[in-house]
Amino acid sequence: MKARSQELVDKSIAAMISAIEVYNKPDFKYREETFSILAINAWELLLKAKWLKDNNNKVRSLYVTEKRLRPNGKPYKHAKVKMTGSGNPFTHSLDYLAKRMAEKKTLADAAHKNIIALCEIRDSSVHFYNKSGLFAVRLQEVGSASVRNYAKAAKSWFSVDFSQHNFYLMPLAFVKNHQPSEVILLTKEEKNVASFISSLEAANDPKADYAVSVNVELKFLKSKADDAIKVQVTNDPSAPKLQLTEEHLKDKYPLNHKALSTACAARYCDFKQNQKYHDLLKPLKADKRYCHVKKLDPDNPKSVKQEWYSQAIFNVLDKHYTVKG
Structure with a gap:
């Protein structure tokens, strides 16, 4: 059995x-x-x-389990x-x-x-x-x-x-x-x-x-x-169509650098775009949980790159700034 x-x-x-x-x-x-x-x-x-x-x-x-009362109003000894x-x-x-x-x-x-x-x-x-x-x-x-x-x-x-x-x-x-x-x-x-x-x-x-x-x-x-x-x-x-696209990345990484900075200014009462902020972002740019680096021209190895950030990055930044009440 x-x-x-x-x-x-x-x-x-x-x-x-x-x-x-x-x-x-x-x-x-x-x-x-x-x-x-x-x-x-x-x-x-x-x-x-x-x-x-x-x-x-x-x-x-x-x-x-839950505590129950006896008919006399007193609780049972065991739940x-x-x-x-x-x-x-x-x-x-x-x-x-x-x-x-x-x-x-x-x-x-x-x-x-x-x-x-x-x-x-x-x-x-x-x-x-x-x-x-x-x-x-x-x-x-x-x-x-x-x-x-x-x-x-x-x-x-x-x-x-x-x-x-x-x-x-x-x-x-x-x-x-x-x-x-x-x-x-x-x-x-x-x-x-x-x-x-x-x-x-x-x-x-x-x-x-x-x-x-x-x-x-x-x-x-x-x-x-x-x-x-x-x-x-x-x-x-x-013919059946097979669509390969990176469009869903826009949802996962919706914030470019400017949008992220604007969101931080609205979220934190002690936020400043200073060296501390740039130092915090630097290691996060290499982490797929927080950042996706996109080439403006994917076919050009020397193309300008742009960072896009996920909402998850705030879990890290919240530890270094004070969230507005």
Whole structure:
């Protein structure tokens, strides 16, 4: 008979595989929303399995308790398990478990922040709606990192072997055709979520096993392998279109130097564009979490370069300046 924790692991894996299979369908109208819902479900079951394992498979460790009063108004000596409307025990939420496990260093900080970002996308999808193709790109960056983090955690905690599964998200270019004009159609709500995700990306460490988000790149290389995917370049307007663009970088790195300085002046009461400011920016320019360096002419190696900064840079600057009250 399987332990409860292992039963939860099996259910969790089934949920994540379902999320990936739905996402990778070539024509699915509720792709990002469905993936985020199922992926969150997979993470919650995995964390509950780990929690049970660390608590000797005592299912009560997952129950939410509350203090209750006796009929005479005096409190019971021991807290009681909180019940749902159907009379079943309430179990701890994903937010609670992720926070507690991150505090105990059981769950990596980057993986925790990735879950927070994925939950924000899920909440935005469930409670309202998203319509921008650019927002779909941000979901893929967070979702791809989440799948990788999930596989790493499941293997580390339960020795799960994912070699029999295609455990990855297909590049957007293969599953969905986006129009270039979509880069300007972010709603206010979508901008808020995208900005929130950018702020979490400060926890990204290129050398770490876990990540808040990842950049998904698609490259075509010549190959003599028999099973290599064949691609033909054509000007046939009826041929399927594959769009490779850096437009989504404008969302991830929205601030040029002038805009960043203006934002700092509005954000901090003791900000000055002095040597201290330039010294702080210098090492951040080489960090992809905070800065993307773009050549004005990509084909010219001597082209003038321009730095574009992400919202995550404020997580660093906040430590050196006083935020206005």
